[in-house]
């Protein structure tokens with residue numbers, strides 16, 4: 001059942017108990033493997049098997065990991081629209097089964113979710129904000145979050161936003177799509193807290209280590225229009241082929257600006273993750289730039 005195991009320990013004294021990572025082939029899963037490499041033993045498992053009754057419990061009982069990280073999801077809203085049953089399985093039923101098994105065995109769980117559980121009309125969104133998803137993806141992820149927290153109240157459920165950065169997984173991050181010329185136009189009327197994918201695992205593990213449990217928003221500190229983000233990225237790289245600006249299609253939430261102050265309090269006001277990449281924000285306030293929409 002176990003797909004891959006890699007072990008490493010700098011001391012070499014005792015083999016560390018593993019971290020079970022689900023979704024290890026994905027964008028975030030790949031970043032997690034890289035971030036944790038050399039610090040712990042990571043075991044990847046095909047997540048689909050965990051939706052079968054009893055499978056999660058027997059796998060976890062056999063492995064007894066120190067921690068389970070669930071980065072597995074049907075992450076494309078379009079895929080979820082075409083396969084709602086698959087979305088329900090991957091985004092809600094699988095996390096629920098995992099949470100039930102982890103809780104009964106006393107194993108900590110970190111589960112990932114999305115800002116797309118929010119509606120986009122009443123920003124900024126915090127941990128206590130009401131959720132009104134606009135997509136099957138958002139609804140199934142919300143169901144997953146609620147099921148995980150109900151089955152395992154000590155789990156850490158992390159909602160994040162658009163992942164960017166080079167990760168080289170089979171699916172591309174937003175910046176990888178942009179730079180590969182795969183984005184036709186960038187929305188001037190959709191605001192998100194773009195999040196460096198290579199920063200997120202360390203940030204979440206740091207918050208987990210500091211005792212964070214329950215629901216937590218972890219994302220880039222500032223909300224930017226998709227167009228402003230793209231322009232900033234192309235300027236940073238000295239490229240002039242940024243896609244043209246356009247409007248979001250129906251169903252895409254307008255403003256999913258996140259209030260990440262709980263994360264900031266837990267981590268003692270951490271530096272802005274964009275700084276680590278040397279990226280300069282636009283001159284105006286990042287949260288308001290590009291709000292003057294083209295006519």
Ligand SMILES: NC(=O)c1ccc[n+]([C@@H]2O[C@H](COP(=O)([O-])OP(=O)(O)OC[C@H]3O[C@@H](n4cnc5c(N)ncnc54)[C@H](OP(=O)(O)O)[C@@H]3O)[C@@H](O)[C@H]2O)c1
Nearest residue numbers: 023025026027028047048072073075090112114161162163
């Ligand atoms: N990408 C973003 O911009 C973004 C933004 C906000 C939140 N998030 C959240 O971050 C988490 C990770 O997203 P991601 O972008 O890394 O996703 P991803 O690149 O699509 O990777 C998803 C992973 O889940 C696995 N998976 C999908 N369906 C499965 C199923 N039915 N059974 C078992 N495994 C399955 C995939 O395996 P295969 O490779 O074998 O298909 C892959 O390893 C998700 O919770 C997502 O909601 C992502």
